[in-house]
Amino acid sequence: MRSLKTVPSGDVRLGMFIHGFEGSWWEHPFWRSRFLLTDLQDLHKLRQFRGGVIIDVAKSAHGSDPLPDETGSPERERITDVGAPSSARTAPTQRAPAPHGPAELQARQAQAAKLVAGALDTVRGTFDDVRLGRAVSQEKITALVSDISAELDSNAPALLRVLQLKSKHQYTYLHSVAVCTLMVNLARHLGLDAERVRELGLAGLLHDVGKVAIPDAVLDKPGRLSPEELALVRTHPDEGAALLREDPAIPELAIEVCLHHHERWDGTGYPHQLGGEEISLPARMGAICDVYDALTSHRAYKRAWAPARALAEMWRWEGHFDQALLFQFMQSIQLYPPGMVVRLASDRLAVVLDNGKRASRTRLLLFYDQSSARTLEPSVLVLDGGDAEDAVIGFVPQDALPAPAPAPDLPLPSVTADPVS
Structure with missing residues (x-):
């Protein structure tokens, strides 16, 4: 340990x-x-x-x-x-006080909004460059990835709040900024080197560039897409990859994510019906970050889902994602869906409980000790990252649960349609 x-x-x-x-x-x-x-x-x-x-x-x-x-x-x-x-110095047994008053919180929100406004212009300009066959400004998009990383260092809560406030006309561009942010965070959690992290950030910014070929009337349609419209939307990975290949400075990794971020683990995705390990790690990462942000954003045709609900549905879509990587994504944002059975470093099993509106802590119902193979009297544990013995280190599939102590049957929200992101 x-x-x-x-x-x-x-x-x-x-x-x-x-x-x-x-x-x-x-x-x-x-x-x-x-x-x-x-x-x-x-x-x-x-x-x-x-x-x-x-x-x-x-x-x-x-x-x-x-x-x-x-x-x-x-x-x-x-x-x-x-x-x-x-005021920031504390004795060993004390915690530093909350550093931000209302005025500073407002200033930080304004700072994040300024970055996002600049990012919106940069991504919109980049998409226009690709559409018109012009070389993408590597300097601008690399600087944007660096700015996003720096803002996450100093102002992450405000940045993430601002990124959720997407209008339907800004969605494609700010969605790209959000996917960039999530890709960078996941890549760092996986321990990838700095150059690969940078390339994955660029891939997040460019993954939906093929949507420049899709009419806004289709992308912003509030109702269900017709079969013809859906087929048109599903051309955007091929369209985007073709556009990016025209610029020799674009990393191959970014083209790969653009082309294959809608492939599925079970081979039912598009455009090439790749499955399992045929889908590259960057593309699998892109698929998870893309869908998570789509589900937690307001769209012309749906309201945003709460993060826990989005993760719950993503976990339930059998064959859609690489589940091991999806769990790594959950670890990277330290949030898990209600109903998941997890294994702790202490070798206990627990069920994730619904945490209501408090998304910053994970509540668990302990029910089994694997080291002694005995059922525990159910008790609630709130994880705050403060005890290594209580760290979530894995998940347990339903078919691998110990027979004497099945997980409590917790209701999860139902899904009515697979989102088009």
Whole structure:
């Protein structure tokens, strides 16, 4: 088992390996959740986080104890004072207070809106360049991926809120920005290198570029598409890949995601009916991020679904996604659908409970201990990332559940139609 310890944010030092944060990924001040802390600005931002920080002692540069007894040592005193206001410094047993008042929250929302407005212009211009056969500005789209990454570092909650506010006329462009954001986050969770993360971000921005060939009247139609209209929409992967191939500077990975992000694990997708491992990892990632954002966004023909409901339906669509990768996506945003049976690091099994409107914590109903093969008296556990023993490390298929303790039958929302994203 990893040597994980949870400490207050005020006790974090340079050289520690950050393994995770208490709560949902969009509540902490970084767009990535696992990294070696080496930058003083990152340390300052982390000190303002009000939750606990999970440290991997084995990967840290300061030995095995993230909380040395020498609390007054010169090194500790120096790092505590660097750039951090006195209000952000906390005693080892305290948590830093919530850093943002209404005025600052409003300012952060405005900052995120400014980035999104610029991203909208950049993606719209990029789509126009592709449509007109002009070379895509690599400098602009690479800078946009970097800006999104930086905003996730410092202002993730506001950025994600703004990205959900898509009008029907902006949907295609801002959907591309949102998929870029989710792709970058998932890629970092999977431990991919920086160059691959960058390419996956670009792929997210360009995955729907083929929709420039589809009339707006079809894309924005509020009612059900006719068979002819649906067939037209399903040409956008081929159209997009053909357009991107005209620019030799576009990475092959981005073309692959554009072409195959609507393929399905069981081979029933389009345009080439690929299945299983025939679908590349980047395309499988694109499929998950694309559908998740589509389901959680308002569209001309449907209201947005809550994130937990979207994940529940995606998990239930048998054969649609690579389930192991979908679970990794859930881990990357630290959110799981009600009814899923999960395995904890403590070797206990539990069912994810409906958490109502609180999406920032996962509530579990414990029911079985695998190590002792015994049924537990049902009890509720709320995960906040603060205890390594309670980390979700896997899921259990229904057919693999222990016979003496089947998971409680929790109702899940029904789905009426497979969305067109």
